[in-house]
Amino acid sequence: MKARSTRARVSFVVLTIAVLTAVFMVRLVDLQIVQAEALNAEADTKRTLTRVTHGTRGDIVDTRGAVLADSVERFDIVISPRVTLLRKDASVVVLEDLKKITEIIGGDPNQMLTMILENPESDFEYLAKSITLEQYQAVDDLDISWLYYELNPERTYPNGEIAGNLVGFIGTDGPQAGVELTADECLAGTDVEASYARGEDGVALPGSAVETLSPDDGGTIALSIDRDLQFYVQQRMAQTAESLGATWATGVVMRVSDAHLLAVSDWPTVDPNNVNLADRGALGSRAFSTPYEPGSTVKALTAASLIDAGVANQRTQVVSPYALELANGGGIISDSFYHEDQRLTLAGALVESSNTAIAQYTDLLDAASRHDYLAKFGLGQATGIGFNGESSGTLYDAADWDARTNYAVQFGQGLSTTSIQMASAYQALGNGGVRLPPVLVESCTRPDGTVTDIPSTEGTRVISEAAAEQTLQMMEMVYSSSGSAPNLAIPGYRVAVKSGTAQVAENGSYGGNVVISYAGLAPADDPEYIVIATAGIPDSIYSGAIASTFRDIMAQTLTTYRVTPSSTSGPDLPLRW
Amino acid sequence: MSTNLAYAQPQPLRRPSERPAHIEIVTTRAQRKARPRMLYAVVTVASFFVILAAQLLLSIVVTQGAYQIDSLQYEQKVLMRTEQSLLESLSLQSSSQNLAAQAAGLGMVPNATPYSLDITDGSVFRLPGSADPTGCGGSCGLVGNTLLSGIPLVSAESAAAAATAAKSPVAATPGGAAATAGTAAPEPSNNAIPAPVTR
Numbered sequence: 001m002k003a004r005s006t007r008a009r010v011s012f013v014v015l016t017i018a019v020l021t022a023v024f025m026v027r028l029v030d031l032q033i034v035q036a037e038a039l040n041a042e043a044d045t046k047r048t049l050t051r052v053t054h055g056t057r058g059d060i061v062d063t064r065g066a067v068l069a070d071s072v073e074r075f076d077i078v079i080s081p082r083v084t085l086l087r088k089d090a091s092v093v094v095l096e097d098l099k100k101i102t103e104i105i106g107g108d109p110n111q112m113l114t115m116i117l118e119n120p121e122s123d124f125e126y127l128a129k130s131i132t133l134e135q136y137q138a139v140d141d142l143d144i145s146w147l148y149y150e151l152n153p154e155r156t157y158p159n160g161e162i163a164g165n166l167v168g169f170i171g172t173d174g175p176q177a178g179v180e181l182t183a184d185e186c187l188a189g190t191d192v193e194a195s196y197a198r199g200e201d202g203v204a205l206p207g208s209a210v211e212t213l214s215p216d217d218g219g220t221i222a223l224s225i226d227r228d229l230q231f232y233v234q235q236r237m238a239q240t241a242e243s244l245g246a247t248w249a250t251g252v253v254m255r256v257s258d259a260h261l262l263a264v265s266d267w268p269t270v271d272p273n274n275v276n277l278a279d280r281g282a283l284g285s286r287a288f289s290t291p292y293e294p295g296s297t298v299k300a301l302t303a304a305s306l307i308d309a310g311v312a313n314q315r316t317q318v319v320s321p322y323a324l325e326l327a328n329g330g331g332i333i334s335d336s337f338y339h340e341d342q343r344l345t346l347a348g349a350l351v352e353s354s355n356t357a358i359a360q361y362t363d364l365l366d367a368a369s370r371h372d373y374l375a376k377f378g379l380g381q382a383t384g385i386g387f388n389g390e391s392s393g394t395l396y397d398a399a400d401w402d403a404r405t406n407y408a409v410q411f412g413q414g415l416s417t418t419s420i421q422m423a424s425a426y427q428a429l430g431n432g433g434v435r436l437p438p439v440l441v442e443s444c445t446r447p448d449g450t451v452t453d454i455p456s457t458e459g460t461r462v463i464s465e466a467a468a469e470q471t472l473q474m475m476e477m478v479y480s481s482s483g484s485a486p487n488l489a490i491p492g493y494r495v496a497v498k499s500g501t502a503q504v505a506e507n508g509s510y511g512g513n514v515v516i517s518y519a520g521l522a523p524a525d526d527p528e529y530i531v532i533a534t535a536g537i538p539d540s541i542y543s544g545a546i547a548s549t550f551r552d553i554m555a556q557t558l559t560t561y562r563v564t565p566s567s568t569s570g571p572d573l574p575l576r577w
Numbered sequence: 578m579s580t581n582l583a584y585a586q587p588q589p590l591r592r593p594s595e596r597p598a599h600i601e602i603v604t605t606r607a608q609r610k611a612r613p614r615m616l617y618a619v620v621t622v623a624s625f626f627v628i629l630a631a632q633l634l635l636s637i638v639v640t641q642g643a644y645q646i647d648s649l650q651y652e653q654k655v656l657m658r659t660e661q662s663l664l665e666s667l668s669l670q671s672s673s674q675n676l677a678a679q680a681a682g683l684g685m686v687p688n689a690t691p692y693s694l695d696i697t698d699g700s701v702f703r704l705p706g707s708a709d710p711t712g713c714g715g716s717c718g719l720v721g722n723t724l725l726s727g728i729p730l731v732s733a734e735s736a737a738a739a740a741t742a743a744k745s746p747v748a749a750t751p752g753g754a755a756a757t758a759g760t761a762a763p764e765p766s767n768n769a770i771p772a773p774v775t776r
Contacts, residue, residue, distance in 0.1 A: 067668040073658055133662040158668035160722025231673040231720060232707070238719040239711050274723045490705045548710075555705035562693045565702050 054153055055189025058218030060167050060179055062227040063260070063442060068167050069157050069180065069272070074130040076150040077101075077139065080123045081116045084146045091117065097144050104138045105131050130154060155180075157272040162231050165285040166223065166264055166440065168388065169272035176275075177283055179441065181388045183221045186444035186453060190216040219452075222442040224260035229253060232556045233263040237533065240549040241267045244538035250287040250419040251549075253557050254530040256521065258457065259427050259436035262529075262557070264288075264420070284389050291393040291416035292536060295502025296353045296543075297519045298374075298412030300475055301425055302362070303346055305373035308433070308467035311364040314474055315345045317577050320357035330403030333359055336501060347474040348575030351482050353499060359407040367406055371398035374409065376462040377425035377435065379417050384437045384456070393417040412502055413510075423532050426519055429475075429496075430527030433468040434459040472496040473571040476524045480570055487547040490555050492565035494524035497550065499543040504536075516543040518550035522558060523566045529557045674722045681716035682730040 031039065060069035087093055094116065098109035105128050112127060119125055130152060131139070139147065155170045168178020175181040192215045233251040241249035246267075253263040266286045270278035306312035320342045323334040335355050342352065349357035362370070375381065380395025394416045396405070405414035417425075420438060428435035436459040444453040463471075475496035479488050488497060497520030503510035517534035521527040533550045557563075604612075669675065687707040694701050711717045 066671070070665060070668060072665050073661060133658050156665065156669075156724065158665070158722075158724060159672045160674060160724060161720045162673055162722075228673055231677070235711065235717070235719045239717075271721050271723050277721075277723070492703060493705065552708035552710065556707050559691060559704040559706055562704065564695065 052191055052193050053215045054151065054191050055215035056153065056217045057155065057189050058187040058220045058444075060183075060187070060221045060223065062163070062223055062225045062230075063262070064226065065222075066159070066227045068159055068163050068223065068225075068227065069155060072154055072156050073133060074152045074154045075133075075136040076129045076152045077105075077127040077131065078148040078150055079116070079125055079127045079146055080148075081119045081125055082121055082123055084116055085120055087146075094146075097142070097146075100142055101127070101139055101144070101147075104142075105135050155272075159227060159231075160273060161269050161271045162227055162234060163223070163225050163264075164272045165266040165269045165282075165287075166225060166387075167272055169270070169275050169283075171275075177388055178272075178285070179221060179223065179387075182386055183441060183444065183453075186219040186221055186446075189218040192216075217447045219444045219446040221444055221453075224255075224262060224439050224442050225264065226262045226560070229557060229560050230263040230265065232560075233553055234265040234267070234269070236549055236552055236556075237265045237535075238267045240533070240546060241535055241538075244535050244540055244545055246535040246539075247537040248286055248290075249533075249535045251534070251553060252287055252419045252423045252530075252532045253553065254423040254427055254438065256427055256430035256527045256530060259424065259431075259438045260442070261420070261423070261438060261440050264440070285387065287419040288383075288385070288387040289389040289391050289418070291391045291418045291421075292515045292534075293413050293415065293502040293505065294417050294422055294517065295412040295500035295515065296355075297422060297498050297500035297517055297532075298410065298415075299350055299353065299358055300429065300471060300498040300519075301374065301377050301379075302358060302370075302410040303350060303474060304429060304463050304467055304471040305370060306346070306361055306365055307470050308373070308463035309365050309369060312346055312361055314347045314470055314573050315577075316361065316364075317343065317345055318349070318357050318360045320344050320349065320352070320354045320360070322356070324356040324359055326359065326403060326407060327363075328403040328406070330407060333404075333407060343577050345574055345577060347477050347573040350474050350498065351477050351575050353482075353501075355411050358411050362407050362410045367398040367401060370410065371395070371401075373462070374415070376460065377428060378421055379415060379425065381421075383418075383420055383424055385420070385440045387440065390420075391418055393421055412500060419532055419534055422517075422519055423530050426521060426530045426532070428462040429468050429471055430521045430530060431459070431468075432465040433461055433463040435462050472521065472524050472527065473573060475520065476570045477573050477575060479520070479524070481575060484544040484547040487544065488518075488551050490522070490551060490558065493522050493558060493563075494566040494568070494570045495522040495554065496520055496524040496527070499547070501541065501543040512541070513537045514541045516540070516546050518543060518546050520550060520554065522554050523563060524570065525566050525568055528563055529554070529561070531557060669724055669728070672722060672725065674716075674720060675725055675728060678716040678725075679731050681713060682732065 057071045059067055059071070061067055084090065084094060091113065095109060095113050098112050102109045102112070107128065115125065115127075127147070136149065140149070157164065157167060157169070166178055168180035168182075169176055170180055175184050175187075180187065233253060237249045237251040240246070249265075249267040251263065251265040252261065254261050264285060264287050266282065268279055268282040270283050275283065303312075306316075307314075320335070322338050322340075323332050325332050333355050336353070339352075342348070342354070342357075344352060344354060344357050346361065348354075349361065374395055380393055382390060382392045395409075396415070398406075401409065401414070408414040424435060424438045427438070437456050439455045441453060441455065443451050445451050473496075475498055476494060478499070479485065479495045479497045482488075482499070484499065488495065497518060500515070500517040500519065502515045502517075504513040504515060505511075506513065515534060515536045516538055517532060519530070519532040521530050531550055531554045533546050533553060535546050535549075538545060687709055689706045689709075691704045691706050692701055693704050711719070
């Protein structure tokens with residue numbers, strides 16, 4: 001009897017344990033395998049925190065490192081009106097807090113209170129946006145419990161309108177214009193998310209980081225632009241445009257040795273800090289985007305082509321009448337002011353800027369060759385800078401030139417170029433006939449120090465060195481002997497220059513509006529810098545009105561870069577015979 | 578028939594359990610020597626606890642480190658923000674418009690006849706200089722900057738005050754000497770260039 005009872009008890013216990021074990025096993029399998037995924041996910045949301053770290057957008061700097069575009073941290077103050085109004089005597093207490101806040105960040109506390117009271121159920125409202133670090137710290141020091149802060153990276157442009165046309169700006173949907181847009185790949189930073197388990201006080205539990213990545217900051221874009229020179233050029237062009245009553249004006253300074261653009265000014269222009277203040281048409285860079293018929297500045301390229309082809313030299317003679325009936329039935333072309341027949345050399349034709357003389361020289365070379373020269377000077381082609389909205393200008397094929405255009409292209413009508421293209425063409429004249437690709441962006445430097453986006457330095461020969469030298473000598477005669485010579489003089493320096501007055505085609509015919517420009521290089525004996533000053537639709541229709549602007553910008557450039565004065569005197573070529 | 582053989586009484590088998598023989602196996606000296614000592618057990622258990630304690634301490638240190646990392650990271654963030662905010666202010670202050678306006682406000686004008694020295698051969702040459710048809714040294718507001726609206730112009734008086742404050746410890750002696758000589762300290766001229774203090 002005793003032994004039986006013992007056995008029964010033992011069996012009972014064993015059975016109970018077996019059943020319990022089975023139950024626990026089922027539950028264990030349920031938790032660990034069947035529901036495991038859902039439970040883990042739920043647990044993660046409760047104990048882990050995901051933090052987004054912003055990669056900082058890179059700066060845009062000028063050639064000397066001055067910051068043109070900068071990423072800054074701003075903070076938004078976020079509130080939950082529902083939670084805010086939970087407090088006792090909310091409207092009184094909150095208003096007092098709001099008064100303290102607005103003392104720091106400005107604004108109307110009553111208006112803010114109204115906003116809170118109008119959205120009593122809301123859990124998310126902005127109390128203030130884009131406050132600075134100092135304001136954020138001061139507000140944070142008030143220890144107001146119902147305020148939350150969100151980081152809000154922004155972009156500032158400490159130099160305002162200086163190079164605003166080139167740098168571009170950022171809108172709510174990202175980069176909108178200029179280098180900000182075209183170099184976005186380099187500038188943009190990458191945001192990363194890191195999630196980790198947190199303790200009650202929000203501190204990361206050791207070793208719990210699921211993934212820790214450091215955010216990729218964007219690279220720094222260095223422009224070839226020199227901020228201080230750009231500032232001067234923008235001022236001088238703005239002053240010129242206002243005094244001439246022009247609709248637009250551009251000023252370009254380029255270094256001859258490497259075709260780097262040192263200043264590219266547009267008037268009117270944009271302050272990227274406040275894009276709304278600018279005209280819609282001034283948000284980009286007209287110097288890149290809007291081609292115009294350049295006029296007589298092209299005559300220097302024509303002369304260079306003829307000399308290089310061996311069909312003319314500095315002393316080749318023509319008789320230039322005021323008006324010339326074109327032999328091919330292209331009608332009559334005339335010079336800009338009346339004169340008796342002049343017996344001009346090629347140099348004299350440039351000094352007098354005679355259309356009738358250039359038209360006669362044009363017949364010395366076939367159209368296809370002349371077209372090829374203009375194309376090699378870069379006209380009708382993109383510069384390779386790839387600026388946002390950049391235009392290639394227009395240079396029709398020689399076969400498409402009509403009888404009149406055949407001549408007109410050689411003095412800069414019937415084709416269109418941008419200011420940058422003209423600077424690039426003149427760069428070939430200054431660089432011994434070899435045209436280098438123009439440069440605006442010098443490099444992209446990543447945070448780890450690697451440098452990319454180095455521009456190509458491969459040049460193409462346009463004309464021979466001798467032809468380039470002879471062309472510069474003839475352009476020096478313009479500097480020393482043309483009617484505008486007194487306004488061009490930079491004592492101590494030899495300068496090679498050419499003026500341009502081009503009629504503007506409106507509704508298919510040329511009207512009274514013109515584009516006036518001066519383009520030149522200095523020092524002419526060893527060219528270092530190119531300056532092109534252009535004004536569109538000025539009150540004056542004579543290019544001489546902009547000669548002093550060209551001189552001032554060239555003088556400022558020579559001073560800025562401490563260019564040694566010319567040690568030799570300029571040439572004395574015969575202009576007439 | 579008789580027999581003289583005694584009947585051998587069968588002896589009942591004794592159950593060994595009833596009266597066990599007291600036999601003791603005595604370990605040999607060698608065996609006694611080979612027996613594990615108490616010491617080893619103690620060492621093992623003790624080291625177990627030492628390891629446990631060490632692990633606990635390590636864990637505490639690591640946790641402490643987590644708080645330290647957190648506070649240092651926060652400090653780093655605050656410092657980086659401050660640095661960035663100061664750099665922002667610096668780039669704004671050093672913008673060309675601000676420098677031009679401040680310089681013009683202090684009465685400075687661009688040099689119309691700058692000279693340059695060529696250090697390779699010692700020759701001095703005259704540069705064309707900065708032509709300024711506007712006559713305001715770049716402060717005419719022709720090139721705008723909306724960020725500068727809140728930055729006040731430095732006045733000549735405040736600049737002079739700042740310069741005096743900066744050199745007051747050095748300037749005290751000559752000032753005293755002038756006073757003992759019985760003459761009033763000369764009024765600083767408006768266009769005087771504050772001389773650097775050299776020793």
